Amino acid sequence: MTKRKNMVQTLMRFSHYLKPARYLLVLVVLLSGISGLVGITGSFLLRPIINNYIIPGDVHGLSYAVIVLTVIYLSGAVSTLLCNRLMVKITQKIIFDLRMDLFYHVDSLPLGFFDAVSDGSVMSYFTNDIDTIENALNTCFSLMMQSFVTVLGSIIMMFVLNIPLTFFTMVCFAVIVFIIYYNSKTSKIFYGKRQKYAADLNGFVKEMMEGQKVEKVFGHEEKNLKDFKVLNNHLRIASTKAFSYAGVMVPMVVSIGFINYTFTASAGGFMVIKGLLDIGTLASYLIFVRQFSVPVNQFTQQINLFLSAVSGAERIFHIMDIEAEIDEGTVSLTHPKGDVRFQDVIFGYNAKKRILNKITLYAKPGQKIAFVGSTGAGKTTIINLINRFYEIQNGKITYDGIDIRNIKKQDLRKSLSLVLQDTHLFTGTIFDNIRYGNLNATDEEVIAAAKLSNADSFIRRLPMGYDTILVNDGDNLSLGQRQLLSIARAALSNPPVLILDEATSSIDTRTEELVEAGMDAIMENKTVFVIAHRLSTVRNANVILVLDQGAVVERGNHEELMALKGRYYELYHGTRELA
Structure with a gap:
């Protein structure tokens, strides 16, 4: 029946x-x-x-x-x-x-x-x-x-x-x-x-x-x-x-x-x-x-x-019939500054397992906040919540003093730029892939973003340069080159908040030095959230948050945390594994 x-x-x-x-x-x-x-x-x-x-x-x-x-x-x-x-x-x-x-x-x-x-x-x-x-x-x-x-x-x-x-x-x-x-x-x-x-x-x-x-x-x-x-x-x-x-x-x-x-x-x-x-x-x-x-x-x-x-x-x-992503936000971000704060945030991907337990943090415009901790500590989850990819169970997340649930999702996400460990490139030219960060950008602006991320030199060495066609998620490029294009795409969008989730993990040490020089220019006057496997890349962060099992166990800058000789000190000297 x-x-x-x-x-x-x-x-x-x-x-x-x-x-x-x-x-x-x-x-x-x-x-x-x-x-x-x-x-x-x-x-x-x-x-x-x-x-x-x-x-x-x-x-x-x-x-x-x-x-x-x-x-x-x-x-x-x-x-x-x-x-x-x-x-x-x-x-x-x-x-x-x-x-x-x-x-x-x-x-x-x-x-x-x-x-x-x-x-x-x-x-x-x-x-x-x-x-x-x-x-x-x-x-x-x-x-x-x-x-x-x-x-x-x-x-x-x-x-x-x-x-x-x-x-x-x-x-x-x-x-x-x-x-x-x-x-x-x-x-x-x-x-x-x-x-x-x-x-x-x-x-x-x-x-x-x-x-x-x-x-x-x-x-x-x-x-x-x-x-x-x-x-x-x-x-x-x-x-x-x-x-x-x-x-x-x-x-x-x-x-x-x-x-x-x-x-x-x-x-x-x-x-x-x-x-x-x-x-x-x-x-x-x-x-x-x-x-x-x-x-x-x-x-x-x-x-x-x-x-x-x-x-x-x-x-x-x-x-x-599956319910679409809810957007009950009504507030438009006309001039976002990038002030992000977590207040006693509790979150779990399902009701049975809690991932974050009363996380409290703040990032003022222009600050660089780094997250370190072992795998499963909740670092990437925090990043996902800033973008409002998932809804929190309790607590509050604010952006420029406004509860992010009240902000239109499109406005919120336009004010953020994300560089992931796993890059994703689309079928099309290099011009198209970088321009994905700003569809209205001119060719000159695309090239400027590539230079800022130090991607311009390898692009120009390609047979077709910026008109090179990328297929199968950029299989015709190395992992490092794909990451450079992803960083260039973030640079072109030029938002007030920049999120880097293991952004340099696929790049060798020499290339990483070039990228970091470009990243410093990209991060200037921006609120930056960084997740890094190599702790040497977060030494210059204003605040480093050490996470363990969804809770902040230590916070401070590099010198302060090293002086504590606690969890961060052990991670930095390799006596405790990140993964």
Whole structure:
């Protein structure tokens, strides 16, 4: 009952995308109806043609009838052509709108969603699920309309031609309807599972392709093959059951159709011999029996595609029902200064595990604040909270004296620039990637930002310079070069607050010296938050906060913390590990 309810709800929701094209869809229905009626009309006219022209030998009348039939069938062909062309246009518009809505919503989801769902699973919504809906719209809609008209018209004409024979045909039709209903209900469950397992498999393959170096270094080929085999087997089983239940419909419907045709032909022949039926009526009736079976077969075939599309639509709407990132902020930052303060902040990614425990800190404009501590101490979490990527459970975070929950997220994040340990470069030129920090920047400003971060020299040595195309997250550059571009991108945005999360971790010591010289210029008059693995890079920070298990255990500048000879002192001299 729940599955049926879900299907109805899904179809009702999907009808929203059909509304803009409702008038064109009405035209498609009319054209499909004309195409179906042409076949019915042609089959019915066979009765008078045989009885009135062929049996009497009226060649002139037969010639006229052939011309009429030719015109009728040509009109059907034109209707079918127009219907198909029109449906393709409607389908592409619907898929365009659906894909846009899906992308817009996924792009608005909180980071917690992407923490829990693999990239491959997200991609499957835009590929597998969208594709199944597109295929169903292209073929199912018009063909099912045409099949419905043909079946209904054929039943009416068969009753008109001979009522006793038609009663047996209706019994066969009832059996066919039951088979379609039972198999459709069962196969839909497995089509849904198939979509899910296909998404899991895509996600696994994507991760393995991106992690080839790690896989080969640690010799995980055999283990990954076993894991892939498990996922592939889940998909195989679900696909086998889905296609088995769906596939049995066509041969069973065809077999019942042949049984019906055989009985009808035999009984009709007997009635002709006994003078109860004329040859023209029998010939016309038998064509209707065959014509009746063809659209039923087509309908059963389209049911499989339809059910797969419904499963895809259900998955897409499920994602679109996930609550988007909340932004209740109303305050605009017109001239942000960069005064950031935490007051007794408590946070956990879930209710069971607390990551930060009553964190209190402040950073005045122009100050450099450094976070040090072992892995899992909460350093990166603090950075994520400044950006309001996650919502705190208790306490308060203010920006220029305003609770960040009251600031428009777009304004808040525009006032921050972030350089991560894991750089991300987009497909496009180096110009495009640096300009990502400020889309309105000129080429001269981009080059100036590259010079500031000391990226200009290596860029100019590339064959195409700033017009070099980067692909696959910048695989054609070294890790250090990618990080330099990421720093240049941050420099171009020129915000009042700069966040550096292990920003120089991928750069060798010599390059790091060049970058730090450029970073000093970037950080001038800015509030800077730094997470660094090498403690030598935070010596000049105004305040160093030592974190342990989500709490600040020490704070002060380098000299003050060294004098304490506590946790920072141990970390600095290597007697305690950072990781």
